[in-house]
Amino acid sequence: MTLAYDECPSCGRRWTLPRTGCPSCGAEPRRCASAGLGTVAAVSVVHPSSGDPYVLVLVDLDDGVRAMGRGAPGLAVGHRVRARPDAGIPTFRAD
Template sequence: MSTELGSDADWTQGIPRILYSRCRRCGRRGYLPRDRCPTCGHDRIDRLPSDGVGTVTAITVVHRAPRGGDHPPTPFGICLVELDEQVRAMGRCAPTLTVGDRVRADFTHEVPYFEMVD
Protein backbone atom coordinates (compact mmCIF):
# COMPACT_ATOMS: atom_id res chain seq x y z
CA MET A 1 0.00 0.00 0.00
CA SER A 2 1.44 3.36 -0.96
CA THR A 3 0.98 6.77 0.56
CA GLU A 4 1.73 10.37 -0.35
CA LEU A 5 2.32 11.31 3.29
CA GLY A 6 4.88 8.73 4.28
CA SER A 7 2.65 7.50 7.09
CA ASP A 8 -0.63 5.60 7.24
CA ALA A 9 -1.19 6.60 10.86
CA ASP A 10 -4.53 8.10 11.80
CA TRP A 11 -6.72 8.42 14.88
CA THR A 12 -6.68 4.63 15.37
CA GLN A 13 -2.93 4.93 16.07
CA GLY A 14 -3.25 8.10 18.16
CA ILE A 15 -2.68 10.62 15.35
CA PRO A 16 -5.56 13.15 15.35
CA ARG A 17 -6.70 12.87 11.74
CA ILE A 18 -8.92 10.89 9.42
CA LEU A 19 -7.35 9.19 6.41
CA TYR A 20 -9.18 7.76 3.42
CA SER A 21 -8.14 5.44 0.59
CA ARG A 22 -8.14 6.33 -3.11
CA CYS A 23 -7.35 3.93 -5.96
CA ARG A 24 -4.77 5.27 -8.41
CA ARG A 25 -6.42 3.45 -11.33
CA CYS A 26 -10.17 4.02 -11.00
CA GLY A 27 -10.29 6.73 -8.31
CA ARG A 28 -12.58 4.75 -5.97
CA ARG A 29 -12.55 6.22 -2.49
CA GLY A 30 -13.24 4.54 0.81
CA TYR A 31 -12.65 4.96 4.50
CA LEU A 32 -11.03 1.63 5.31
CA PRO A 33 -7.40 0.92 4.38
CA ARG A 34 -7.14 -1.76 1.69
CA ASP A 35 -4.37 -3.64 -0.10
CA ARG A 36 -6.39 -3.76 -3.34
CA CYS A 37 -9.20 -1.70 -4.80
CA PRO A 38 -12.53 -3.52 -4.30
CA THR A 39 -13.76 -2.09 -7.63
CA CYS A 40 -10.91 -2.71 -10.10
CA GLY A 41 -8.44 -4.85 -8.12
CA HIS A 42 -5.55 -2.40 -8.57
CA ASP A 43 -2.87 -2.60 -5.85
CA ARG A 44 -1.83 1.07 -5.84
CA ILE A 45 -3.94 2.64 -3.12
CA ASP A 46 -3.09 6.04 -1.66
CA ARG A 47 -3.98 7.00 1.92
CA LEU A 48 -4.88 10.68 1.98
CA PRO A 49 -5.84 13.06 4.78
CA SER A 50 -9.40 14.29 5.10
CA ASP A 51 -10.18 17.77 6.36
CA GLY A 52 -12.73 16.05 8.63
CA VAL A 53 -15.55 18.31 7.43
CA GLY A 54 -18.83 16.97 6.11
CA THR A 55 -22.58 16.55 6.44
CA VAL A 56 -24.44 14.33 8.89
CA THR A 57 -26.33 11.62 6.95
CA ALA A 58 -27.57 9.58 9.93
CA ILE A 59 -27.53 9.78 13.71
CA THR A 60 -28.54 7.59 16.59
CA VAL A 61 -28.72 8.56 20.24
CA VAL A 62 -27.50 6.13 22.89
CA HIS A 63 -29.52 6.48 26.09
CA ARG A 64 -28.11 3.43 27.87
CA ALA A 65 -24.53 2.45 27.08
CA PRO A 66 -23.54 -1.22 27.04
CA ARG A 67 -21.72 -2.54 30.08
CA GLY A 68 -17.97 -2.48 29.99
CA GLY A 69 -15.83 -0.42 27.69
CA ASP A 70 -15.11 3.26 27.76
CA HIS A 71 -18.32 5.12 26.96
CA PRO A 72 -19.14 8.80 27.41
CA PRO A 73 -21.97 9.79 29.73
CA THR A 74 -25.39 9.14 28.26
CA PRO A 75 -27.11 10.31 26.25
CA PHE A 76 -24.50 10.54 23.49
CA GLY A 77 -24.78 10.50 19.74
CA ILE A 78 -23.17 8.35 17.08
CA CYS A 79 -23.33 9.81 13.59
CA LEU A 80 -22.51 8.85 10.04
CA VAL A 81 -20.90 11.73 8.14
CA GLU A 82 -20.44 12.15 4.39
CA LEU A 83 -17.06 13.87 4.37
CA ASP A 84 -16.35 16.51 1.74
CA GLU A 85 -13.89 14.04 0.16
CA GLN A 86 -16.90 11.80 -0.68
CA VAL A 87 -16.11 9.21 1.98
CA ARG A 88 -18.37 8.22 4.86
CA ALA A 89 -17.02 8.02 8.41
CA MET A 90 -18.62 7.36 11.79
CA GLY A 91 -17.91 9.05 15.05
CA ARG A 92 -19.39 10.31 18.26
CA CYS A 93 -21.35 13.54 18.39
CA ALA A 94 -23.73 15.58 20.49
CA PRO A 95 -27.17 13.95 20.64
CA THR A 96 -28.67 17.23 19.41
CA LEU A 97 -27.19 17.04 15.90
CA THR A 98 -29.60 16.34 13.06
CA VAL A 99 -29.33 14.96 9.53
CA GLY A 100 -28.05 17.70 7.23
CA ASP A 101 -25.94 19.50 9.84
CA ARG A 102 -22.44 20.55 8.72
CA VAL A 103 -19.81 19.18 11.10
CA ARG A 104 -16.06 18.98 11.65
CA ALA A 105 -14.12 16.19 13.36
CA ASP A 106 -12.44 16.99 16.65
CA PHE A 107 -10.12 14.55 18.41
CA THR A 108 -10.07 15.76 22.01
CA HIS A 109 -11.98 12.57 22.95
CA GLU A 110 -9.37 10.29 21.23
CA VAL A 111 -11.98 9.16 18.69
CA PRO A 112 -13.58 11.30 15.98
CA TYR A 113 -16.13 13.56 17.63
CA PHE A 114 -18.15 15.56 15.13
CA GLU A 115 -19.14 19.09 16.13
CA MET A 116 -21.15 21.75 14.31
CA VAL A 117 -19.13 23.91 11.92
CA ASP A 118 -19.17 27.56 13.00
Protein backbone atom coordinates in the same frame (compact mmCIF):
# COMPACT_ATOMS: atom_id res chain seq x y z
CA MET B 1 -6.12 11.88 15.20
CA THR B 2 -6.31 12.95 11.58
CA LEU B 3 -9.30 11.73 9.61
CA ALA B 4 -8.15 9.79 6.55
CA TYR B 5 -9.54 7.80 3.64
CA ASP B 6 -8.16 5.56 0.90
CA GLU B 7 -8.23 6.46 -2.79
CA CYS B 8 -7.57 4.19 -5.75
CA PRO B 9 -4.95 5.74 -8.09
CA SER B 10 -6.31 3.64 -10.97
CA CYS B 11 -10.10 4.12 -10.94
CA GLY B 12 -10.53 6.95 -8.40
CA ARG B 13 -12.83 5.08 -5.99
CA ARG B 14 -12.61 6.27 -2.37
CA TRP B 15 -13.47 4.59 0.94
CA THR B 16 -12.77 5.05 4.65
CA LEU B 17 -11.89 1.64 6.10
CA PRO B 18 -8.28 0.68 5.23
CA ARG B 19 -7.94 -2.11 2.65
CA THR B 20 -4.96 -3.62 0.83
CA GLY B 21 -6.66 -3.42 -2.58
CA CYS B 22 -9.33 -1.37 -4.35
CA PRO B 23 -12.73 -3.14 -4.10
CA SER B 24 -13.44 -2.19 -7.74
CA CYS B 25 -10.19 -2.91 -9.58
CA GLY B 26 -7.71 -4.37 -7.06
CA ALA B 27 -5.08 -1.61 -7.39
CA GLU B 28 -3.06 -0.68 -4.30
CA PRO B 29 -4.72 2.37 -2.67
CA ARG B 30 -3.06 5.50 -1.35
CA ARG B 31 -3.97 6.99 2.05
CA CYS B 32 -5.24 10.58 1.91
CA ALA B 33 -5.87 13.11 4.67
CA SER B 34 -9.37 14.55 4.91
CA ALA B 35 -10.16 18.11 5.95
CA GLY B 36 -12.85 16.55 8.14
CA LEU B 37 -15.72 18.68 6.81
CA GLY B 38 -19.05 17.12 5.93
CA THR B 39 -22.81 16.80 6.37
CA VAL B 40 -24.56 14.55 8.91
CA ALA B 41 -26.34 11.64 7.14
CA ALA B 42 -27.57 9.69 10.19
CA VAL B 43 -27.65 10.02 13.98
CA SER B 44 -28.01 7.29 16.61
CA VAL B 45 -27.96 7.56 20.39
CA VAL B 46 -26.26 4.52 21.91
CA HIS B 47 -27.33 3.37 25.39
CA PRO B 48 -24.61 0.96 26.58
CA SER B 49 -25.39 -1.55 29.35
CA SER B 50 -22.94 0.35 31.53
CA GLY B 51 -21.81 3.93 31.19
CA ASP B 52 -23.40 7.06 29.81
CA PRO B 53 -25.28 7.27 26.49
CA TYR B 54 -23.37 8.72 23.55
CA VAL B 55 -24.11 9.86 20.00
CA LEU B 56 -22.88 8.04 16.87
CA VAL B 57 -23.09 9.81 13.51
CA LEU B 58 -22.56 8.92 9.86
CA VAL B 59 -21.12 11.88 7.98
CA ASP B 60 -20.90 12.37 4.21
CA LEU B 61 -17.49 14.02 3.98
CA ASP B 62 -16.86 16.65 1.33
CA ASP B 63 -14.13 14.26 0.09
CA GLY B 64 -16.85 11.94 -1.25
CA VAL B 65 -16.75 9.22 1.42
CA ARG B 66 -18.98 8.38 4.39
CA ALA B 67 -17.34 8.25 7.81
CA MET B 68 -18.56 7.14 11.24
CA GLY B 69 -17.69 8.84 14.48
CA ARG B 70 -18.96 10.20 17.73
CA GLY B 71 -21.21 13.22 17.53
CA ALA B 72 -21.79 16.19 19.75
CA PRO B 73 -25.22 16.18 21.47
CA GLY B 74 -27.90 17.96 19.45
CA LEU B 75 -26.61 17.10 15.96
CA ALA B 76 -29.26 16.24 13.36
CA VAL B 77 -29.33 15.01 9.77
CA GLY B 78 -28.27 17.79 7.42
CA HIS B 79 -26.07 19.67 9.91
CA ARG B 80 -22.67 20.77 8.66
CA VAL B 81 -19.92 19.37 10.88
CA ARG B 82 -16.17 19.25 11.32
CA ALA B 83 -14.13 16.37 12.79
CA ARG B 84 -12.12 17.28 15.86
CA PRO B 85 -8.86 15.58 16.80
CA ASP B 86 -9.44 12.85 19.35
CA ALA B 87 -7.49 9.98 20.86
CA GLY B 88 -9.89 7.39 19.43
CA ILE B 89 -12.50 7.60 16.71
CA PRO B 90 -13.24 11.05 15.22
CA THR B 91 -15.65 13.33 17.03
CA PHE B 92 -17.90 15.56 14.88
CA ARG B 93 -19.16 18.93 16.06
CA ALA B 94 -21.18 21.66 14.36
CA ASP B 95 -18.97 23.71 12.03
